[in-house]
Amino acid sequence: MSIFNMKTLYLALLLVPAFSSSADTAPKVSAQQFVNLQQGDTVFAGFRRAHAKGICISGEFHANGQLAAYSKASLFKAGITPFTGRLSIAGSNPTAPDLKSPVRSMALSFASSRTEQWRLAMNTPPVMAVADPHSFYQQILAIKAGPAAIQQFFAEHPESKEFRAWAAQYQPTGSYAAETYHSINAFYLVNATGEQQAVRWAMRPTIAVTAGALDGNDALQTEIANRIAGGPVVFDWVFTLAEPADDENNPTKAWPDNRRQITAGQLVLTSTTAQLEGNCHAINFDPLVLPSGVAASRDPILRARSAAYAESYRRRAKEQLQGALEGSNND
Protein backbone atom coordinates (compact mmCIF):
# COMPACT_ATOMS: atom_id res chain seq x y z
CA MET A 1 0.00 0.00 0.00
CA SER A 2 2.65 2.39 1.08
CA ILE A 3 4.82 1.56 -1.92
CA PHE A 4 1.93 2.18 -4.25
CA ASN A 5 1.03 5.54 -2.72
CA MET A 6 4.55 6.88 -2.73
CA LYS A 7 5.19 5.72 -6.27
CA THR A 8 1.97 7.27 -7.47
CA LEU A 9 2.93 10.51 -5.79
CA TYR A 10 6.38 10.65 -7.33
CA LEU A 11 5.14 9.61 -10.76
CA ALA A 12 2.57 12.37 -10.56
CA LEU A 13 5.29 14.83 -9.60
CA LEU A 14 7.48 13.64 -12.44
CA LEU A 15 4.74 14.09 -14.99
CA VAL A 16 4.06 17.71 -14.05
CA PRO A 17 6.73 19.24 -16.33
CA ALA A 18 5.51 17.24 -19.32
CA PHE A 19 2.16 18.99 -19.14
CA SER A 20 3.32 22.47 -18.27
CA SER A 21 2.92 25.46 -20.50
CA SER A 22 4.81 26.76 -23.51
CA ALA A 23 7.29 28.67 -21.35
CA ASP A 24 9.37 25.51 -21.12
CA THR A 25 10.80 25.70 -24.63
CA ALA A 26 14.38 26.24 -23.48
CA PRO A 27 16.32 23.00 -22.88
CA LYS A 28 15.98 21.79 -19.29
CA VAL A 29 18.98 22.50 -17.09
CA SER A 30 19.89 21.14 -13.67
CA ALA A 31 20.86 23.07 -10.55
CA GLN A 32 24.47 21.93 -11.14
CA GLN A 33 24.51 23.25 -14.72
CA PHE A 34 23.02 26.51 -13.55
CA VAL A 35 25.60 27.06 -10.82
CA ASN A 36 28.41 25.96 -13.15
CA LEU A 37 27.36 28.71 -15.54
CA GLN A 38 27.10 31.30 -12.77
CA GLN A 39 30.52 30.52 -11.32
CA GLY A 40 32.22 30.53 -14.73
CA ASP A 41 35.74 29.27 -15.30
CA THR A 42 37.31 30.85 -12.22
CA VAL A 43 36.18 29.48 -8.87
CA PHE A 44 36.60 31.81 -5.89
CA ALA A 45 36.76 29.18 -3.15
CA GLY A 46 34.41 29.76 -0.25
CA PHE A 47 32.44 32.56 -1.93
CA ARG A 48 28.88 32.64 -3.28
CA ARG A 49 28.63 31.63 -6.94
CA ALA A 50 26.32 34.58 -7.59
CA HIS A 51 26.49 37.99 -5.91
CA ALA A 52 29.91 37.05 -4.55
CA LYS A 53 30.87 40.59 -3.56
CA GLY A 54 28.98 42.15 -0.70
CA ILE A 55 29.05 43.68 2.74
CA CYS A 56 27.28 42.48 5.89
CA ILE A 57 24.66 44.73 7.46
CA SER A 58 22.58 44.48 10.59
CA GLY A 59 19.75 46.44 12.12
CA GLU A 60 16.10 46.24 13.06
CA PHE A 61 12.74 46.06 11.38
CA HIS A 62 10.22 48.39 13.06
CA ALA A 63 6.79 46.99 12.22
CA ASN A 64 3.80 49.34 12.41
CA GLY A 65 1.32 46.45 12.59
CA GLN A 66 -0.54 47.34 9.40
CA LEU A 67 0.23 44.03 7.72
CA ALA A 68 -0.66 41.86 10.73
CA ALA A 69 -4.22 41.33 9.46
CA TYR A 70 -2.81 39.74 6.28
CA SER A 71 -0.07 37.53 7.73
CA LYS A 72 0.36 35.68 11.00
CA ALA A 73 4.18 36.04 10.76
CA SER A 74 5.24 37.44 14.12
CA LEU A 75 7.48 40.16 12.71
CA PHE A 76 4.47 42.03 11.24
CA LYS A 77 2.97 42.66 14.68
CA ALA A 78 3.79 46.18 15.83
CA GLY A 79 7.25 45.92 17.35
CA ILE A 80 10.92 45.46 16.62
CA THR A 81 12.69 42.44 15.05
CA PRO A 82 16.49 42.42 14.55
CA PHE A 83 18.05 41.17 11.31
CA THR A 84 21.34 40.21 9.73
CA GLY A 85 21.69 41.05 6.06
CA ARG A 86 23.89 41.73 3.10
CA LEU A 87 24.22 44.35 0.37
CA SER A 88 25.82 43.00 -2.79
CA ILE A 89 26.40 43.34 -6.49
CA ALA A 90 25.65 40.72 -9.16
CA GLY A 91 28.55 38.62 -10.42
CA SER A 92 30.77 35.74 -9.34
CA ASN A 93 33.94 37.72 -8.56
CA PRO A 94 34.27 38.81 -4.90
CA THR A 95 36.82 41.49 -5.85
CA ALA A 96 34.96 42.98 -8.84
CA PRO A 97 34.59 46.78 -9.07
CA ASP A 98 31.35 47.86 -7.38
CA LEU A 99 30.30 50.28 -10.09
CA LYS A 100 30.57 47.87 -13.04
CA SER A 101 27.70 45.64 -11.93
CA PRO A 102 24.26 46.30 -13.46
CA VAL A 103 22.37 44.87 -10.48
CA ARG A 104 22.50 45.70 -6.76
CA SER A 105 20.92 43.55 -4.09
CA MET A 106 19.75 43.42 -0.52
CA ALA A 107 19.40 40.14 1.37
CA LEU A 108 17.93 39.78 4.85
CA SER A 109 17.69 37.06 7.47
CA PHE A 110 15.19 37.28 10.29
CA ALA A 111 15.79 34.63 12.92
CA SER A 112 12.65 35.43 14.91
CA SER A 113 12.79 32.15 16.82
CA ARG A 114 14.23 28.67 16.45
CA THR A 115 11.18 27.56 14.48
CA GLU A 116 10.38 30.77 12.57
CA GLN A 117 13.03 32.12 10.22
CA TRP A 118 12.77 34.19 7.06
CA ARG A 119 15.32 34.89 4.34
CA LEU A 120 14.77 37.54 1.69
CA ALA A 121 16.77 38.12 -1.48
CA MET A 122 15.89 41.31 -3.35
CA ASN A 123 17.28 43.01 -6.45
CA THR A 124 17.08 46.42 -8.08
CA PRO A 125 15.03 45.28 -11.13
CA PRO A 126 11.30 44.94 -10.35
CA VAL A 127 10.72 42.14 -12.87
CA MET A 128 12.61 39.29 -14.55
CA ALA A 129 13.32 39.24 -18.29
CA VAL A 130 12.08 35.66 -18.57
CA ALA A 131 9.55 33.50 -16.74
CA ASP A 132 11.31 30.18 -16.17
CA PRO A 133 14.77 29.05 -14.99
CA HIS A 134 15.70 27.31 -18.23
CA SER A 135 15.18 30.49 -20.27
CA PHE A 136 17.05 32.37 -17.53
CA TYR A 137 19.99 30.02 -18.13
CA GLN A 138 19.89 30.94 -21.84
CA GLN A 139 19.76 34.62 -20.86
CA ILE A 140 22.92 34.28 -18.74
CA LEU A 141 24.63 32.47 -21.64
CA ALA A 142 23.69 35.37 -23.91
CA ILE A 143 24.94 37.97 -21.41
CA LYS A 144 28.27 36.13 -21.25
CA ALA A 145 28.42 35.94 -25.08
CA GLY A 146 28.18 39.72 -25.44
CA PRO A 147 25.89 42.58 -26.53
CA ALA A 148 24.87 41.10 -29.89
CA ALA A 149 23.82 37.82 -28.27
CA ILE A 150 21.80 39.52 -25.57
CA GLN A 151 20.04 41.73 -28.13
CA GLN A 152 19.13 38.63 -30.11
CA PHE A 153 17.99 36.88 -26.94
CA PHE A 154 15.69 39.77 -26.03
CA ALA A 155 14.30 39.84 -29.56
CA GLU A 156 13.43 36.15 -29.26
CA HIS A 157 11.87 36.69 -25.82
CA PRO A 158 9.11 39.30 -26.09
CA GLU A 159 8.21 38.60 -22.45
CA SER A 160 11.38 40.58 -21.59
CA LYS A 161 9.67 43.83 -22.67
CA GLU A 162 8.99 45.20 -19.19
CA PHE A 163 12.47 44.28 -17.99
CA ARG A 164 14.03 46.07 -21.00
CA ALA A 165 11.89 49.14 -20.39
CA TRP A 166 13.05 49.22 -16.77
CA ALA A 167 16.72 48.71 -17.75
CA ALA A 168 16.54 51.52 -20.34
CA GLN A 169 15.46 54.11 -17.77
CA TYR A 170 17.29 52.81 -14.68
CA GLN A 171 19.93 55.20 -13.32
CA PRO A 172 22.20 53.68 -10.67
CA THR A 173 22.31 55.91 -7.61
CA GLY A 174 25.36 56.89 -5.59
CA SER A 175 24.57 54.59 -2.66
CA TYR A 176 23.21 51.23 -1.61
CA ALA A 177 21.05 53.39 0.69
CA ALA A 178 19.25 55.07 -2.23
CA GLU A 179 18.23 52.02 -4.30
CA THR A 180 14.85 50.29 -4.37
CA TYR A 181 15.11 46.54 -3.80
CA HIS A 182 12.31 44.32 -5.15
CA SER A 183 11.14 40.85 -4.19
CA ILE A 184 10.53 40.35 -7.96
CA ASN A 185 8.75 37.03 -7.34
CA ALA A 186 5.35 36.98 -5.66
CA PHE A 187 4.51 35.28 -2.37
CA TYR A 188 1.32 34.68 -0.42
CA LEU A 189 0.61 36.24 2.91
CA VAL A 190 -1.48 33.87 5.05
CA ASN A 191 -3.39 35.19 8.06
CA ALA A 192 -4.60 33.43 11.19
CA THR A 193 -7.85 32.36 9.53
CA GLY A 194 -5.99 30.86 6.57
CA GLU A 195 -6.85 33.56 4.02
CA GLN A 196 -4.22 34.04 1.30
CA GLN A 197 -3.22 37.28 -0.40
CA ALA A 198 -0.68 37.34 -3.24
CA VAL A 199 1.89 40.10 -2.73
CA ARG A 200 5.15 41.49 -3.99
CA TRP A 201 7.24 43.83 -1.91
CA ALA A 202 9.97 46.43 -2.17
CA MET A 203 12.40 48.12 0.20
CA ARG A 204 12.06 51.78 -0.74
CA PRO A 205 14.82 54.24 0.12
CA THR A 206 14.08 57.31 2.22
CA ILE A 207 16.94 59.36 0.80
CA ALA A 208 18.23 60.28 -2.67
CA VAL A 209 21.94 60.13 -3.53
CA THR A 210 23.30 61.04 -6.95
CA ALA A 211 26.01 58.89 -8.51
CA GLY A 212 28.54 61.62 -9.19
CA ALA A 213 30.91 61.46 -6.24
CA LEU A 214 31.66 57.73 -6.27
CA ASP A 215 35.11 56.39 -7.07
CA GLY A 216 37.23 53.29 -6.51
CA ASN A 217 36.91 49.50 -6.63
CA ASP A 218 34.89 49.31 -3.42
CA ALA A 219 33.01 52.58 -3.93
CA LEU A 220 29.60 51.33 -2.79
CA GLN A 221 30.93 49.43 0.22
CA THR A 222 32.99 52.39 1.43
CA GLU A 223 30.08 54.75 0.88
CA ILE A 224 27.54 52.67 2.84
CA ALA A 225 29.99 51.89 5.67
CA ASN A 226 30.74 55.60 6.12
CA ARG A 227 27.09 56.56 5.82
CA ILE A 228 25.88 54.06 8.44
CA ALA A 229 28.78 54.96 10.75
CA GLY A 230 27.30 58.49 10.67
CA GLY A 231 23.73 57.39 11.41
CA PRO A 232 21.07 54.78 10.57
CA VAL A 233 19.89 54.23 6.99
CA VAL A 234 16.14 53.68 6.65
CA PHE A 235 13.97 51.92 4.05
CA ASP A 236 10.17 51.64 3.90
CA TRP A 237 9.02 48.04 3.48
CA VAL A 238 6.11 48.38 1.05
CA PHE A 239 3.82 45.49 0.03
CA THR A 240 1.76 45.54 -3.17
CA LEU A 241 -1.44 43.47 -3.04
CA ALA A 242 -2.45 41.53 -6.16
CA GLU A 243 -6.00 41.56 -7.48
CA PRO A 244 -7.63 38.57 -9.18
CA ALA A 245 -6.61 39.85 -12.64
CA ASP A 246 -2.91 39.78 -11.70
CA ASP A 247 -0.75 36.73 -12.37
CA GLU A 248 1.36 36.05 -9.29
CA ASN A 249 3.21 33.26 -11.09
CA ASN A 250 4.70 35.38 -13.87
CA PRO A 251 7.78 37.35 -12.75
CA THR A 252 8.08 39.22 -16.08
CA LYS A 253 4.92 41.28 -15.53
CA ALA A 254 4.58 44.09 -13.03
CA TRP A 255 1.13 44.63 -11.53
CA PRO A 256 -0.71 47.88 -12.33
CA ASP A 257 0.32 50.99 -10.40
CA ASN A 258 -3.12 51.42 -8.85
CA ARG A 259 -2.88 48.22 -6.78
CA ARG A 260 -3.25 48.69 -3.06
CA GLN A 261 0.04 49.22 -1.24
CA ILE A 262 0.68 48.78 2.46
CA THR A 263 3.79 49.93 4.29
CA ALA A 264 4.54 47.26 6.90
CA GLY A 265 7.14 49.34 8.70
CA GLN A 266 10.67 50.59 8.42
CA LEU A 267 13.90 48.72 7.96
CA VAL A 268 16.65 50.47 9.92
CA LEU A 269 20.27 49.62 9.04
CA THR A 270 22.56 50.36 11.97
CA SER A 271 25.89 48.69 11.22
CA THR A 272 28.10 47.25 8.49
CA THR A 273 30.87 44.64 8.64
CA ALA A 274 33.22 43.35 5.92
CA GLN A 275 31.69 40.07 4.77
CA LEU A 276 34.64 37.90 5.80
CA GLU A 277 34.32 39.22 9.35
CA GLY A 278 30.52 39.39 9.50
CA ASN A 279 27.70 36.95 10.19
CA CYS A 280 26.19 37.21 6.70
CA HIS A 281 28.92 35.26 4.92
CA ALA A 282 27.71 31.96 6.42
CA ILE A 283 24.05 32.46 5.49
CA ASN A 284 22.30 30.98 2.45
CA PHE A 285 19.77 33.71 1.59
CA ASP A 286 17.37 31.22 0.01
CA PRO A 287 14.10 33.17 -0.33
CA LEU A 288 12.14 29.96 0.17
CA VAL A 289 13.07 29.82 3.86
CA LEU A 290 9.75 31.27 5.01
CA PRO A 291 7.98 31.77 8.34
CA SER A 292 4.43 30.64 9.08
CA GLY A 293 2.24 33.27 7.46
CA VAL A 294 4.28 33.61 4.24
CA ALA A 295 4.15 31.01 1.43
CA ALA A 296 5.72 30.60 -2.00
CA SER A 297 3.75 31.25 -5.20
CA ARG A 298 4.09 28.83 -8.10
CA ASP A 299 6.31 31.23 -10.04
CA PRO A 300 8.77 28.83 -11.79
CA ILE A 301 11.73 31.15 -11.20
CA LEU A 302 11.00 31.35 -7.47
CA ARG A 303 10.52 27.59 -7.30
CA ALA A 304 13.93 27.04 -8.94
CA ARG A 305 15.76 29.16 -6.41
CA SER A 306 16.02 26.66 -3.51
CA ALA A 307 17.85 24.03 -5.56
CA ALA A 308 20.20 26.54 -7.20
CA TYR A 309 20.98 28.36 -3.94
CA ALA A 310 21.51 25.00 -2.21
CA GLU A 311 24.04 23.89 -4.84
CA SER A 312 25.98 27.16 -4.55
CA TYR A 313 25.84 26.94 -0.75
CA ARG A 314 26.96 23.32 -0.68
CA ARG A 315 30.01 24.09 -2.85
CA ARG A 316 31.21 27.06 -0.88
CA ALA A 317 30.42 25.48 2.50
CA LYS A 318 32.56 22.47 1.58
CA GLU A 319 35.37 24.78 0.46
CA GLN A 320 35.13 26.75 3.70
CA LEU A 321 35.23 23.54 5.76
CA GLN A 322 38.22 22.26 3.80
CA GLY A 323 39.88 25.63 4.21
CA ALA A 324 39.29 25.58 7.97
CA LEU A 325 40.60 22.01 8.25
CA GLU A 326 43.72 22.90 6.29
CA GLY A 327 44.18 26.03 8.35
CA SER A 328 44.14 28.28 5.29
CA ASN A 329 42.06 31.43 5.06
CA ASN A 330 39.41 30.36 2.55
CA ASP A 331 36.68 31.51 4.86
Add this chain to the structure above:
Amino acid sequence: MISSDRFSLSMRLFHWGMAALVLSMLAAGLLMVTSLQPWQLTLLTIHKAFGVVAILLVTARLINRLRHKLPALPHDLADWQKTVAKVSHWLLYFLLFAMPVSGYLMQYFAGRPIDIFGLLRLPAALQVDIHLYALFRELHSLLALALIGMIALHVGAAMHHHFVRKDDVLKSML
Protein backbone atom coordinates in the same frame (compact mmCIF):
# COMPACT_ATOMS: atom_id res chain seq x y z
CA MET B 1 15.27 -23.95 21.19
CA ILE B 2 13.20 -23.94 18.02
CA SER B 3 12.94 -20.75 15.96
CA SER B 4 9.91 -19.99 13.86
CA ASP B 5 10.60 -20.17 10.13
CA ARG B 6 9.25 -16.70 9.36
CA PHE B 7 9.72 -13.21 10.71
CA SER B 8 6.79 -12.03 12.83
CA LEU B 9 4.05 -10.12 11.05
CA SER B 10 5.07 -6.85 12.74
CA MET B 11 8.67 -7.31 11.60
CA ARG B 12 7.59 -8.03 8.03
CA LEU B 13 5.34 -4.96 7.99
CA PHE B 14 8.15 -2.78 9.33
CA HIS B 15 10.57 -4.24 6.78
CA TRP B 16 8.47 -3.70 3.68
CA GLY B 17 6.94 -0.42 4.82
CA MET B 18 10.37 1.01 5.48
CA ALA B 19 11.72 -0.45 2.24
CA ALA B 20 9.10 1.57 0.36
CA LEU B 21 9.81 4.69 2.42
CA VAL B 22 13.61 4.45 2.12
CA LEU B 23 13.58 3.85 -1.65
CA SER B 24 11.19 6.79 -2.10
CA MET B 25 13.36 9.01 0.08
CA LEU B 26 16.53 8.10 -1.81
CA ALA B 27 14.83 8.72 -5.16
CA ALA B 28 13.40 12.03 -3.91
CA GLY B 29 16.78 13.08 -2.54
CA LEU B 30 18.61 12.38 -5.77
CA LEU B 31 15.94 14.20 -7.80
CA MET B 32 15.53 17.28 -5.66
CA VAL B 33 19.21 18.19 -5.47
CA THR B 34 19.36 18.53 -9.25
CA SER B 35 15.90 19.65 -10.37
CA LEU B 36 14.90 23.24 -11.06
CA GLN B 37 11.28 22.26 -11.76
CA PRO B 38 8.39 23.90 -9.86
CA TRP B 39 7.66 20.69 -7.93
CA GLN B 40 11.18 20.67 -6.46
CA LEU B 41 10.10 22.75 -3.45
CA THR B 42 7.13 20.44 -2.82
CA LEU B 43 9.33 17.35 -3.02
CA LEU B 44 11.93 18.97 -0.73
CA THR B 45 9.25 19.77 1.85
CA ILE B 46 7.83 16.22 1.69
CA HIS B 47 11.32 14.69 1.94
CA LYS B 48 12.11 16.61 5.14
CA ALA B 49 8.77 15.80 6.76
CA PHE B 50 9.09 12.09 5.91
CA GLY B 51 12.59 12.13 7.40
CA VAL B 52 10.89 12.71 10.74
CA VAL B 53 8.49 9.83 9.99
CA ALA B 54 11.51 7.65 9.15
CA ILE B 55 13.32 8.18 12.44
CA LEU B 56 10.14 7.47 14.42
CA LEU B 57 9.56 4.30 12.39
CA VAL B 58 13.12 3.00 12.69
CA THR B 59 13.06 3.60 16.45
CA ALA B 60 9.82 1.61 16.78
CA ARG B 61 11.26 -1.02 14.47
CA LEU B 62 14.44 -1.45 16.51
CA ILE B 63 12.42 -1.83 19.73
CA ASN B 64 10.18 -4.34 17.99
CA ARG B 65 13.16 -6.30 16.70
CA LEU B 66 14.78 -6.52 20.13
CA ARG B 67 11.53 -7.98 21.52
CA HIS B 68 11.18 -10.71 18.87
CA LYS B 69 13.08 -13.89 18.14
CA LEU B 70 14.52 -14.06 14.63
CA PRO B 71 14.39 -17.09 12.36
CA ALA B 72 17.78 -18.84 12.45
CA LEU B 73 20.06 -18.59 9.44
CA PRO B 74 20.46 -21.90 7.51
CA HIS B 75 22.70 -24.32 9.47
CA ASP B 76 24.86 -25.04 6.45
CA LEU B 77 25.68 -21.37 5.86
CA ALA B 78 29.41 -20.70 6.19
CA ASP B 79 30.43 -18.91 9.36
CA TRP B 80 31.82 -15.95 7.46
CA GLN B 81 28.51 -15.57 5.63
CA LYS B 82 26.61 -15.62 8.93
CA THR B 83 28.92 -12.92 10.21
CA VAL B 84 28.49 -10.80 7.08
CA ALA B 85 24.70 -11.19 7.34
CA LYS B 86 24.64 -10.00 10.97
CA VAL B 87 27.07 -7.13 10.45
CA SER B 88 25.26 -5.94 7.32
CA HIS B 89 21.90 -5.93 9.11
CA TRP B 90 23.26 -3.82 11.94
CA LEU B 91 24.94 -1.52 9.41
CA LEU B 92 21.56 -1.08 7.71
CA TYR B 93 20.00 -0.14 11.06
CA PHE B 94 22.83 2.31 11.70
CA LEU B 95 22.28 3.94 8.29
CA LEU B 96 18.51 4.13 8.81
CA PHE B 97 19.21 6.22 11.92
CA ALA B 98 22.14 8.17 10.50
CA MET B 99 20.28 9.34 7.39
CA PRO B 100 17.50 11.34 9.10
CA VAL B 101 19.84 12.52 11.88
CA SER B 102 22.43 13.90 9.42
CA GLY B 103 19.62 15.37 7.28
CA TYR B 104 18.15 17.18 10.24
CA LEU B 105 21.51 18.43 11.50
CA MET B 106 22.44 19.92 8.11
CA GLN B 107 19.14 21.82 8.15
CA TYR B 108 19.66 22.78 11.79
CA PHE B 109 23.08 24.34 11.23
CA ALA B 110 21.93 26.08 8.03
CA GLY B 111 19.20 27.78 10.10
CA ARG B 112 16.29 26.14 8.28
CA PRO B 113 13.41 25.06 10.53
CA ILE B 114 11.66 21.93 9.22
CA ASP B 115 7.93 22.12 8.63
CA ILE B 116 6.18 18.82 9.34
CA PHE B 117 3.01 18.67 7.24
CA GLY B 118 2.04 22.15 8.46
CA LEU B 119 1.46 20.70 11.95
CA LEU B 120 4.64 21.66 13.73
CA ARG B 121 8.16 22.86 13.09
CA LEU B 122 11.48 21.43 14.19
CA PRO B 123 13.88 24.05 15.54
CA ALA B 124 16.96 25.33 13.73
CA ALA B 125 20.03 27.22 14.95
CA LEU B 126 19.51 30.96 15.40
CA GLN B 127 23.06 31.51 14.18
CA VAL B 128 24.13 29.60 11.06
CA ASP B 129 27.28 27.45 11.35
CA ILE B 130 28.51 26.90 7.81
CA HIS B 131 31.28 24.45 8.81
CA LEU B 132 28.90 22.14 10.64
CA TYR B 133 26.39 22.54 7.80
CA ALA B 134 29.11 21.45 5.34
CA LEU B 135 30.06 18.49 7.52
CA PHE B 136 26.50 17.15 7.81
CA ARG B 137 25.63 18.02 4.20
CA GLU B 138 28.54 15.94 2.90
CA LEU B 139 27.85 13.19 5.46
CA HIS B 140 24.20 13.03 4.37
CA SER B 141 25.34 12.37 0.77
CA LEU B 142 28.03 9.84 1.72
CA LEU B 143 25.61 7.97 4.01
CA ALA B 144 23.04 7.92 1.19
CA LEU B 145 25.61 6.33 -1.14
CA ALA B 146 26.52 3.82 1.59
CA LEU B 147 22.84 3.02 2.09
CA ILE B 148 22.32 2.48 -1.64
CA GLY B 149 25.33 0.14 -1.63
CA MET B 150 24.06 -1.76 1.44
CA ILE B 151 20.58 -2.12 -0.07
CA ALA B 152 22.14 -3.53 -3.25
CA LEU B 153 24.15 -6.02 -1.15
CA HIS B 154 21.04 -6.89 0.90
CA VAL B 155 18.87 -7.49 -2.19
CA GLY B 156 21.71 -9.41 -3.87
CA ALA B 157 22.09 -11.66 -0.83
CA ALA B 158 18.32 -12.29 -0.71
CA MET B 159 18.39 -13.27 -4.38
CA HIS B 160 21.41 -15.50 -3.78
CA HIS B 161 19.60 -17.32 -0.95
CA HIS B 162 16.46 -17.75 -3.02
CA PHE B 163 17.76 -18.61 -6.47
CA VAL B 164 21.24 -20.04 -5.91
CA ARG B 165 21.10 -21.69 -2.48
CA LYS B 166 17.33 -22.24 -2.79
CA ASP B 167 16.87 -21.90 0.98
CA ASP B 168 14.04 -20.21 2.95
CA VAL B 169 15.76 -16.96 3.88
CA LEU B 170 13.83 -14.73 1.45
CA LYS B 171 10.56 -16.57 2.17
CA SER B 172 10.97 -15.88 5.87
CA MET B 173 10.43 -12.17 5.11
CA LEU B 174 7.44 -12.65 2.75
